[in-house]
Amino acid sequence: MCGIVGYVGEKQAVPILLESLKKLEYRGYDSSGVGVIALENGKVHLRKTQGKIQNLQDLIKSHSIPRSSIGICHTRWATHGVPNRVNAHPHTDCTGKILIVHNGIIENYAELKAALQKRNHKFTSDTDTEVIAHLIEESYDTNLELAVQKAIAQLKGTFALGVICADYPDTIIAARVGSPLIIGLGHKENFIASDVPAILEATKKIIYLKDGQMARLTKEAVKVFTFAGEKVSPKVNTITFSVEAVQKQGYAHFMLKEIHEQPDVIEQMCQSRLKDGHVHLDGIRLKDKQLKAVSQIVIVACGTAYHAGLVGKYCIEHLSGIRVSVDVSSEFRYRDPIVDKRTLVVAISQSGETADTLAAVREAKSKGAKVIAICNVVGSSLVRESDGVLYTHAGPEIGVASTKAYTAQLGMLYLLALKLSALKDKVSSRERQDIIQDFRRIPRLFEMILKAKKTIAVIAKKNSHFGCFLFLGRNINYPSALEGALKLKEISYIPAEGYAAGEMKHGPIALIDEYRAVVCITPQSETYDKMISNMQEIRARKGKIIAIATEGNEAIKQHAHHVVYVPQTNNILTPLLVALPLQLIAYYIAVHRGCDVDQPRNLAKSVTVE
Secondary structure, three states: OOEEEEEEOOOOHHHHHHHHHHOOHHHOOOEEEEEEEEOOOOOEEEEEEEOOHHHHHHHHHHOOOOOEEEEEEEEEOOOOOOOOOOOOOOEEOOOOOEEEEEEEEEOOHHHHHHHHHHOOOOOOOOOOOHHHHHHHHHHOOOOHHHHHHHHHOOOOEEEEEEEEEOOEEEEEEEEEEEOOOEEEEOOOOEEEEOOHHHHOOOOOEEEEOOOOEEEEEOOOOEEEEEOOOOEEOOOOEEOOOOHHHHOOOOOOOHHHHHHHOHHHHHHHHHHHHEEOOEEOOOOOOOOHHHHHOOOEEEEEEOHHHHHHHHHHHHHHHHHHOOEEEEEEHHHHOOOOOOOOOOEEEEEEEOOOOOHHHHHHHHHHHHOOOEEEEEEOOOOOHHHHHOOEEEEOOOOOOOOOOOOHHHHHHHHHHHHHHHHHHHHHOOOOHHHHHHHHHHHHHHHHHHHHHHHOHHHHHHHHHHOOOOOEEEEEEOHHHHHHHHHHHHHHHHHHOOOEEEEEHHHHHHOHHHHOOOOEEEEEEEOOOOOHHHHHHHHHHHHHOOOEEEEEEEOOOOHHHHOOOEEEEEOOOOHHHHHHHHHHHHHHHHHHHHHHOOOOOOOOOOOOOOOOOO
16 A cells, blocks of 8 residues: 655656655555665665655755665555654665565564564564565675565565665666556666556556566666566556646646546546447456356445445346345455356456455455456556456546546446346346436536536535534435445544435434434435435434435425435436535535545555555
């Protein structure tokens, strides 16, 4: 969940490293550091500090670093050891010549550390990472590459590593198991990074390092090889999205920009996936005969992607009649799941590097299931380990709280449901075509909601003082309640719970009083009257109600203190429409409370550790 950048070339390294690292701050921002090898004397120079990267930039202004053309840097999301300067990366060995940055978790670090201490190694931090530096030191004679190989052979867990040594002032060694790491190819300069945005301004030529691979980078060349030393001829990928895609473009926050990008994301999905009234799922790599033979679907995902999966369950079961279960990825592999060759596992992850989802996929494949990934990142680990992939093509999402990735995942699940529906014949062709036509209208309906954002901002401000929120929904919008609560708690730090509205009387009603706001998701549907009953029960207990309702419903105003309207659409598609006001309510409340919307405390964008 940390961010890594490395540079070797002919330019001054520190400005490049810091600017690149800023673009990875969404991956963690507890502390940061940079280490270089000075041109003038070949010595290692290190600067580290607690807090965000701006603190590191300020430190370097007051304590400058000598000129250098090689260095590594890191922004941290703490796992082992509190966020402070000492635990910040890079870490070094006893000699001070070897520097290392690391993303991942070393599961056997405690036993390795104890053994190293018995051999008189001196540790300065509480991190698991520092053991790697000392292991490299023990194996190092004159061959840095071989020393890294010997060190990582002793590690259990996940890691993406960047290593430099004062004896090798022109070389970076990189290695990967389970945590993402890419290599950027430039002209007389090369890079390593945790993610593409870090180096996009310098190069669009990328190598995705695979598990069990290492690389040696100099300014002139990149060589990739296995941990056993066997040479690899890697694929060079060209990144298609622009630098502008990872910039704010005048918006106050990345989150607000990404909320506004949702109409374009769904429009692009419609244009590429809907042709002549049929759904085209290129990349799924399963024939219609194989899909038709599926007896059950298991969706595995985490966080927001899990909520998308819950919506997927409702629509797939309704449209195809296939039994669907949805698992939190971190629980799936520990419950001895019942899957077999007739099971289709749908794994959802924005980054494609979510550690728990990758572990769930491996468990499912070991039992013979076929796996389809719904993912946003080309070439990610999840994509490589799945039998097929449905790319959402939502573009880079920098804000930690997911917005456009969520609606893109929903969109792809709807298309999958429609595809399966055509094969299973549970609903009529007319109903299927009606949903497809309504799906095509979603981008325009999104635009209508976004035009009302000022009204939503006013409602959010009026309710920003409440100490806790309850979100209620029924049927296909029960997952919307879960997602709305998650968004609010992620970025505003207000305690919030999402519930199926029918469960309110089974406990949550005890919490309702004049100090709690309740968001009721009430579009026109077969459960609308039930939701109105719930709202009456809330009002009787002095709860303050924000209703999200279908445009034109004036009657609901007598039951709610505030109403946010969404356009009319097919009920099965309403989770797409209600997602935007839920996101905007959370956004404007967080802004009014002065919270860091794009980088909320304790969170990171890509959860690459279990």
